[in-house]
Amino acid sequence: MKIIETIKDMKFFVQQAKEKGLSIGLVPTMGSLHEGHLTLMRQAKKECDVVVVSIFVNPTQFGPNEDYGKYPRDLTGDSEQASKAGVEVIFHPQVQEMYPKGYNSFIEIDGITQKLCGLSRPGHFRGVATIVAKLLNIIQPDKAFFGQKDAQQVLVLQRMVSDLNMNVILEIVPIVRERDGLAMSSRNAFLSEEERGAALILYRSLQLAQQLVAKGELNVEKVKHQVIMNIQGEERAQIDYVEIHSYPLLENVDVIGEKALLALAVRIGNTRLIDNIILEG
């Protein structure tokens, strides 16, 4: 497995692969790889000849008071895992390689970014869309793989690829969970033992909502209320948002229709976790 650090070298590798007629799968990550990422890589390996994993903690998607500085970084451990998953190349550029002096171009997705994480993390999706567009232009993959854990991110990127007529297929892979239900996240590493237990409240609240819907409760406010009450029962949890929107348009709705997204962002101690489920009314 190769580790490539410059855009020029990465484009050269891509050009060579394309000349050989090989298809390319891209798994964009911020490193600190876990089973969720590895699932994306294995899926990419199934569908593409060559798998490239980008590892880049992207500063433009973090707010000024967020955890950019302390976001976990472990290139050695990541390389071992990616290699075992059959990855051919890790693209691991430095910040100044991706955002050199004078950098000034950004992709803005309006509409669906004006809610959920887009509201609590202003500029987050501008940073996400921009870095993904850059990676897509550098690596020119046939397919790029993302996890449903970041449900709004997926919708933003699908919007971008469709609106800007980009030549890539986005493959979305279901959320991967620990045995007890906690969604895999690099930020789980921040949790103390007590917090790790408390963090289960996210998944349990999603399950509660699913049960309520299964019993016929389709009123959005009532389901949200139950979920909020449930999370508030956990003293280490502080709600950032609990929202139900139509899926995939993320419109405000009063009733859970054919498909609705229940999305949670909850702080456990100092760690902000997200999780979601598609409710089918």
Next chain:
Amino acid sequence: MKIIETIKDMKFFVQQAKEKGLSIGLVPTMGSLHEGHLTLMRQAKKECDVVVVSIFVNPTQFGPNEDYGKYPRDLTGDSEQASKAGVEVIFHPQVQEMYPKGYNSFIEIDGITQKLCGLSRPGHFRGVATIVAKLLNIIQPDKAFFGQKDAQQVLVLQRMVSDLNMNVILEIVPIVRERDGLAMSSRNAFLSEEERGAALILYRSLQLAQQLVAKGELNVEKVKHQVIMNIQGEERAQIDYVEIHSYPLLENVDVIGEKALLALAVRIGNTRLIDNIILEG
């Protein structure tokens, strides 16, 4: 010569050309073709196997009180001219093909868009960057050709292509002028006979500035003052802006250094014309 109206058909044509190993040159236009556009096409024909001209009056780069509605459109005349210039394909999509319902993605270039036409036409360069990015993704050209007449547009697009790591070479072609010096522009068609004469004040003012610099006058304010006085001597002319900035960074400067851009936007009657020259101090 083919006229293609859908993105799907255009991408299919591009895919076939690429499979044959043909290089593609793109000349993006808003139609109403003149000798400036034809020069771009002939240059593209020299450098690329296949030349695609896009003709699309792009609504997102016009302000609410601008001339989107009355911008000249002449597909029949344009087709004849493009065909004679050796163009293989005209890509001529409808507005709803490029901006379907729910469209929400835009490319913003900060910095150099905060002056000149970026100030007098808010949102203009956001529209330009977005449509050019879309055309580059649809047509995937090896080279795209733009005229230096739109000097700030050229810098914005060079910034975008570099920042977003796009896989295209931008070729910039010098301003093409009428015999008497008026820069070619589709908007020249709006000028009455008297206005056509008055419009010469733009080129004459650029020449005046060049003469002043040749004589050793490098003070930005003094050169600007002379240019402004000269334009104000033409009663049909109303200045939108007269600015001198460093080139290519467009920074504010007091002294004309190695390269500076003198850029003008002047209304002649109801028609807003732009022109520019690179001054070498």
